[in-house]
Amino acid sequence: xxxxxxxxxxxxxxxxxxxxxxxxxxxxxxxxxxxxxxxxxxxxxxxxxxxxxxxxxxxxxxxxxxxxxxxxxxxxxxxxxxxxxxxxxxxxxxxxxxxxxxxxxxxxxxxxxxxxxxxxxxxxxxxxxxxxxxxxxxxxxxxxxxxxxxxxxxxxxxxxxxxxxxxxxxxxxxxxxxxxxxxxxxxxxxxxxxxxxxxxxxxxxxxxxxxxxxxxxxxxxxxxxxxxxxxxxxxxxxxxxxxxxxxxxxxxxxxxxxxxxxxxxxxxxxxxxxxxxxxxxxxxxxxxxxxxxxxxxxxxxxxxxxxxxxxxxxxxxxxxxxxxxxxxxxxxxxxxxxxxxxxxxxxxxxxxxxxxxxxxxxxxxxxxxxxxxxxxxxxxxxxxxxxxxxxxxxxxxxxxxxxxxxxxxxxxxxxxxxxxxxxxxxxxxxxxxxxxxxxxxxxxxxxxxxxxxxxxxxxxxxxxxxxxxxxxxxxxxxxxxxxxxxxxxxxxxxxxxxxxxxxxxxxxxxxxxxx
Amino acid sequence: xxxxxxxxxxxxxxxxxxxxxxxxxxxxxxxxxxxxxxxxxxxxxxxxxxxxxxxxxxxxxxxxxxxxxxxxxxxxxxxxxxxxxxxxxxxxxxxxxxxxxxxxxxxxxxxxxxxxxxxxxxxxxxxxxxxxxxxxxxxxxxxxxxxxxxxxxxxxxxxxxxxxxxxxxxxxxxxxxxxxxxxxxxxxxxxxxxxxxxxxxxxxxxxxxxxxxxxxxxxxxxxxxxxxxxxxxxxxxxxxxxxxxxxxxxxxxxxxxxxxxxxxxxxxxxxxxxxxxxxxxxxxxxxxxxxxxxxxxxxxxxxxxxxxxxxxxxxxxxxxxxxxxxxxxxxxxxxxxxxxxxxxxxxxxxxxxxxxxxxxxxxxxxxxxxxxxxxxxxxxxxxxxxxxxxxxxxxxxxxxxxxxxxxxxxxxxxxxxx
Numbered sequence: 062x063x064x065x066x067x068x069x070x071x072x073x074x075x076x077x078x079x080x081x082x083x084x085x086x087x088x089x090x091x092x093x094x095x096x097x098x099x100x101x102x103x104x105x106x107x108x109x110x111x112x113x114x115x116x117x118x119x120x121x122x123x124x125x126x127x128x129x130x131x132x133x134x135x136x137x138x139x140x141x142x143x144x145x146x147x148x149x150x151x152x153x154x155x156x157x158x159x160x161x162x163x164x165x166x167x168x169x170x171x172x173x174x175x176x177x178x179x180x181x182x183x184x185x186x187x188x189x190x191x192x193x194x195x196x197x198x199x200x201x202x203x204x205x206x207x208x209x210x211x212x213x214x215x216x217x218x219x220x221x222x223x224x225x226x227x228x229x230x231x232x233x234x235x236x237x238x239x240x241x242x243x244x245x246x247x248x249x250x251x252x253x254x255x256x257x258x259x260x261x262x263x264x265x266x267x268x269x270x271x272x273x274x275x276x277x278x279x280x281x282x283x284x285x286x287x288x289x290x291x292x293x294x295x296x297x298x299x300x301x302x303x304x305x306x307x308x309x310x311x312x313x314x315x316x317x318x319x320x321x322x323x324x325x326x327x328x329x330x331x332x333x334x335x336x337x338x339x340x341x342x343x344x345x346x347x348x349x350x351x352x353x354x355x356x357x358x359x360x361x362x363x364x365x366x367x368x369x370x371x372x373x374x375x376x377x378x379x380x381x382x383x384x385x386x387x388x389x390x391x392x393x394x395x396x397x398x399x400x401x402x403x404x405x406x407x408x409x410x411x412x413x414x415x416x417x418x419x420x421x422x423x424x425x426x427x428x429x430x431x432x433x434x435x436x437x438x439x440x441x442x443x444x445x446x447x448x449x450x451x452x453x454x455x456x457x458x459x460x461x462x463x464x465x466x467x468x469x470x471x472x473x474x475x476x477x478x479x480x481x482x483x484x485x486x487x488x489x490x491x492x493x494x495x496x497x498x499x500x501x502x503x504x505x506x507x508x509x510x511x512x513x514x515x516x517x518x519x520x521x522x523x524x525x526x527x528x529x530x531x532x533x534x535x536x537x538x539x540x541x542x543x544x545x546x547x548x549x550x551x552x553x554x555x556x557x558x559x560x561x562x563x564x565x566x567x568x569x570x571x572x573x574x575x576x
Numbered sequence: 577x578x579x580x581x582x583x584x585x586x587x588x589x590x591x592x593x594x595x596x597x598x599x600x601x602x603x604x605x606x607x608x609x610x611x612x613x614x615x616x617x618x619x620x621x622x623x624x625x626x627x628x629x630x631x632x633x634x635x636x637x638x639x640x641x642x643x644x645x646x647x648x649x650x651x652x653x654x655x656x657x658x659x660x661x662x663x664x665x666x667x668x669x670x671x672x673x674x675x676x677x678x679x680x681x682x683x684x685x686x687x688x689x690x691x692x693x694x695x696x697x698x699x700x701x702x703x704x705x706x707x708x709x710x711x712x713x714x715x716x717x718x719x720x721x722x723x724x725x726x727x728x729x730x731x732x733x734x735x736x737x738x739x740x741x742x743x744x745x746x747x748x749x750x751x752x753x754x755x756x757x758x759x760x761x762x763x764x765x766x767x768x769x770x771x772x773x774x775x776x777x778x779x780x781x782x783x784x785x786x787x788x789x790x791x792x793x794x795x796x797x798x799x800x801x802x803x804x805x806x807x808x809x810x811x812x813x814x815x816x817x818x819x820x821x822x823x824x825x826x827x828x829x830x831x832x833x834x835x836x837x838x839x840x841x842x843x844x845x846x847x848x849x850x851x852x853x854x855x856x857x858x859x860x861x862x863x864x865x866x867x868x869x870x871x872x873x874x875x876x877x878x879x880x881x882x883x884x885x886x887x888x889x890x891x892x893x894x895x896x897x898x899x900x901x902x903x904x905x906x907x908x909x910x911x912x913x914x915x916x917x918x919x920x921x922x923x924x925x926x927x928x929x930x931x932x933x934x935x936x937x938x939x940x941x942x943x944x945x946x947x948x949x950x951x952x953x954x955x956x957x958x959x960x961x962x963x964x965x966x967x968x969x970x971x972x973x974x975x976x977x978x979x980x981x982x983x984x985x986x987x988x989x990x991x992x993x994x
Binding site for chain 2 (some may be wrong): 204
């Protein structure tokens with residue numbers, strides 16, 4: 062009870078209050094000062110207190126406990142009430158004199174030792190007032206079988222919660238992902254694959270691969286267990302980011318055409334392989350009717366600046382500009398009034414123009430990833446298709462720059478803002494790629510396994526593993542000094558992390574072999 | 577010829593009633609709740625208006641208003657039910673201004689409003705206050721002497737009810753105030769075969785602020801991921817440092833056995849997300865403290881967390897209207913070391929059924945004292961309980977000259993005027 066928490070904080074003053082005010086009311090206290098028997102008890106108690114001082118534990122309680130433990134009749138009422146009550150109250154004040162160590166009356170007792178006093182004289186009760194032992198079983202550790210049972214219960218409860226309060230009858234999802242062969246393709250696709258495997262509804266994953274389908278990608282998609290449609294796109298990925306964005310848009314249209322040909326039903330969402338999706342996104346998009354937009358957080362990091370003098374400026378930049386968000390903008394009544402787009406002004410002249418450029422990679426004004434469509438919008442002959450949507454074929458034929466699915470619409474005001482009207486950021490845009498001259502093992506398999514150990518001084522990798530990301534800015538300065546001058550300083554952040562990881566592997570491998 | 581037709585009609589009526597009842601249950605199951613039917617029947621939604629009449633005595637304000645003015649904290653602590661009950665009765669349709677037609681008489685005396693600077697009620701003046709109030713009503717109105725209080729009810733929400741003490745031994749020693757022996761007591765304390773619980777008492781939940789709890793509700797689809805949750809003391813270091821007295825050693829036993837168990841989220845911290853955490857837990861422990869009742873029961877019911885009650889012989893609020901065995905889990909104090917075995921061996925269907933019962937809105941309403949009063953809330957359950965005691969037999973009326981109560985019984989200090 063909470064009030065007893067407060068009670069125990071103020072117990073001393075409260076008890077002194079009680080003594081002051083109840084001095085006249087509490088007849089038992091009056092009685093002890095008047096009758097010789099009670100006086101005898103008082104003297105005995107004082108003796109016990111002195112003994113406790115010497116011995117170092119509370120002697121008085123133990124003696125009375127042992128003396129009266131044999132006496133279990135129900136007629137022992139008032140004597141035993143006054144004496145232990147007196148003991149308890151006065152021994153509390155005498156607590157400052159006696160040491161606290163409980164020894165012979167230990168709190169840890171395996172057997173149940175109920176106290177000797179019963180609570181009522183009229184009817185017998187199973188519940189006794191007074192000191193009880195604290196029951197502890199000999200092996201208080203969790204039983205693994207029971208832990209599993211508990212998890213079954215939790216899982217069943219959560220399933221029931223989802224059934225009752227979650228999405229009922231989720232519509233199937235169609236996920237469109239443009240991808241191309243590069244070092245980090247496996248990394249990104251694996252991450253996306255795991256996200257999609259957790260989605261609790263039917264899923265069709267359309268992967269459009271530039272440069273034709275590759276075996277590695279196909280084997281990766283097979284391992285997922287999802288229903289996938291792997292499409293090869295004949296052109297190769299261009300170098301410049303401008304052209305890349307356009308080609309990705311064309312690849313997405315290709316996927317939409319597949320949706321139309323096969324008349325796939327459901328909700329179309331665009332998941333770039335390098336993006337990060339939250340599970341709430343998949344629940345939120347179920348509520349779209351025709352076309353909806355969610356807020357996308359843009360993690361546009363700069364590739365790295367060479368000179369350390371720009372570091373303080375970068376810090377200042379990050380203080381001034383919070384995480385940029387792309388998405389729908391609403392007025393106070395929850396209706397779509399406009400769009401938050403990525404503000405590329407601070408990056409003018411500093412943005413990456415081609416792949417593997419060290420400068421910042423910027424997103425477009427409005428990313429495709431932030432939009433979801435009802436698949437019926439791209440079907441050919443549907444009666445209730447709204448008039449504000451253009452045909453997919455006409456779009457591709459035009460060849461105009463397809464910035465976002467908004468080009469599919471004649472009237473952009475029909476877009477439904479999702480995620481609490483764009484206030485919730487449900488996915489993040491991030492372009493992290495490996496360096497072009499990176500030394501990643503092909504297929505991510507080190508074959509034959511590492512046997513040769515090379516001292517660290519001979520390797521171009523840094524000796525010390527980098528510190529935690531919170532101190533990464535300081536780390537930048539450190540690592541540059543450690544590096545050999547021959548190495549160029551064009552490093553993307555991901556590359557650095559991977560280097561350190563391999564360095565760790567080397568170090569641990571060396572240690573293991575050394576032992 | 578006539579008899580078979582009559583029998584057929586009766587059978588047909590019973591059959592349709594049976595079918596309809598099953599249908600009603602199925603309908604309720606589709607709404608993910610279940611009807612609550614206690615030993616008194618399906619009475620949580622009964623309306624007491626028209627079934628009883630209550631007369632509220634007009635006591636001088638030194639018994640109620642002035643006390644509240646001196647310390648307005650009485651409106652927010654867990655004993656605030658006595659004040660809110662008074663306010664509710666003043667404006668309720670069951671109130672009657674004509675005492676001749678009243679079935680029940682209510683005395684508004686706030687005995688639990690003498691607070692320490694820390695907010696804890698001191699019960700030392702309460703017996704005298706109550707006694708003085710009863711002397712007043714017995715001398716100014718004839719109704720007390722008519723039955724010696726058998727048709728009067730009092731709200732005594734303190735730790736041990738009308739025994740008026742916070743320490744159990746002292747409370748047992750005092751017993752229920754002798755003048756209240758025949759009256760009906762509305763109290764939070766309930767333990768079977770205990771001196772401080774009279775036969776006909778009505779047990780009520782402690783006051784918990786409804787707005788504060790509503791403000792901390794989280795979306796119901798947040799998955800419940802904590803198996804067992806508890807926040808509170810295990811050892812009362814100030815009063816009982818070694819353990820063994822506080823909670824009869826049960827809370828200390830919980831701590832010693834399960835402090836390292838990952839299924840048990842138990843600690844003494846006071847987090848700001850206490851209400852939110854309860855909504856993410858499947859089971860909430862409600863062990864006894866210095867007294868067996870606790871506001872955790874109310875919080876568990878409101879937040880849909882199945883209460884695990886560790887208090888031997890406890891009598892829970894509105895025990896005749898709410899089937900607590902089907903809603904909560906009762907664990908004997910001697911079985912605390914086996915608590916994890918007990919809880920994990922509950923079949924999932926039973927767990928789901930308990931959650932459905934807890935989700936019933938009438939269950940949640942019955943535990944609250946909202947301002948202003950709403951149908952089905954704890955005020956109405958108290959009136960329902962009072963109404964269930966009617967009609968009375970005439971034996972409670974005393975013959976003229978007959979006296980049952982002993983006005984001089986009790987400790988000497990109680991007899992002093994207040």
